[in-house]
Amino acid sequence: MKNKFSILIGLFAIASAVWFLVLSQRPGRILEADFLDVGQGDAILIKTPKGQTMLIDGGPGNKVLEKLGKYLSPIKKRIDVILLTHPHADHVAGLIEILRRYDIGLVILNGADLKTDNYNQFLTAVRDNGAEVLIASAGDAVHFDENAEFDIISPDENSGGRVFNGKSEGFGANGNDVNDTSIVGKLIYGDFSILFTGDATFKIENRLLVYGDNLKSDILKVGHHGSKYSSSLSFLKAVSPKAAIVEVGAKNRYGHPSPATLSRFKMFNMNIFRTDRNGDIKVLSDGFTTNIYKEK
Numbered sequence: 001m002k003n004k005f006s007i008l009i010g011l012f013a014i015a016s017a018v019w020f021l022v023l024s025q026r027p028g029r030i031l032e033a034d035f036l037d038v039g040q041g042d043a044i045l046i047k048t049p050k051g052q053t054m055l056i057d058g059g060p061g062n063k064v065l066e067k068l069g070k071y072l073s074p075i076k077k078r079i080d081v082i083l084l085t086h087p088h089a090d091h092v093a094g095l096i097e098i099l100r101r102y103d104i105g106l107v108i109l110n111g112a113d114l115k116t117d118n119y120n121q122f123l124t125a126v127r128d129n130g131a132e133v134l135i136a137s138a139g140d141a142v143h144f145d146e147n148a149e150f151d152i153i154s155p156d157e158n159s160g161g162r163v164f165n166g167k168s169e170g171f172g173a174n175g176n177d178v179n180d181t182s183i184v185g186k187l188i189y190g191d192f193s194i195l196f197t198g199d200a201t202f203k204i205e206n207r208l209l210v211y212g213d214n215l216k217s218d219i220l221k222v223g224h225h226g227s228k229y230s231s232s233l234s235f236l237k238a239v240s241p242k243a244a245i246v247e248v249g250a251k252n253r254y255g256h257p258s259p260a261t262l263s264r265f266k267m268f269n270m271n272i273f274r275t276d277r278n279g280d281i282k283v284l285s286d287g288f289t290t291n292i293y294k295e296k
Ligand SMILES: [Zn+2]
Pocket: 041, 042, 088, 090, 091, 199, 224, 225
């Protein structure tokens, strides 16, 4: 199966409620995605209906450990899939300690060659963990229980070089931005979907427009923490999410999310959630109806 996308006809509801009330009543066959408030960085935990787990990025430090303690079984220290969108510190640093403490099934990487201390420690921790490793390319897919799946749509062979200079966190030998090597993928469960874009910028968004209606997703994990160089109007129009979720730290030094980007979301009447203000953001879907809950 390569890049199969569903037609979206699901109902959608936004609500603010106390989680434990909701969770105690949750029926079976619910997919859960927790957008964790880990400060300035990304960390999203996905739990499939039968309990398989996937962690997308680990945030900038060990705050994610405390979050996982809250959302995962303390007895079974296991995460089935870890996906690192790209090796910048605000995505990779928190994964190092997770790899040391958890049994991991598969680690998905973008193949970028970046020589930073964080990323070197991460790669060592992957090796010591013994997890399988997949270098992601468009067309790869991870299949979970209940036909939930994660389809990778970027990077592909045309994405340009993935080799970067020395300790540079920015531009590589070919002028490529590490952010644009981000793994972009779509989580699909029934008629429900979330598009995860890592820190990809306009350049990648424009390239992805060839997917047309297949980009359409109920929820967009907003690219690059709401930077003004991501979430173009044409991309937002193509994805047409009902909700945009920004993973961002309070009072971060980058000014994320950018007011210009927020105003673009408003043009499409998207519901905006952001971890700096809402804390952890929980999405529950049965494949038809979706609810979003915020911690605050
Ligand atoms: Zn980032």
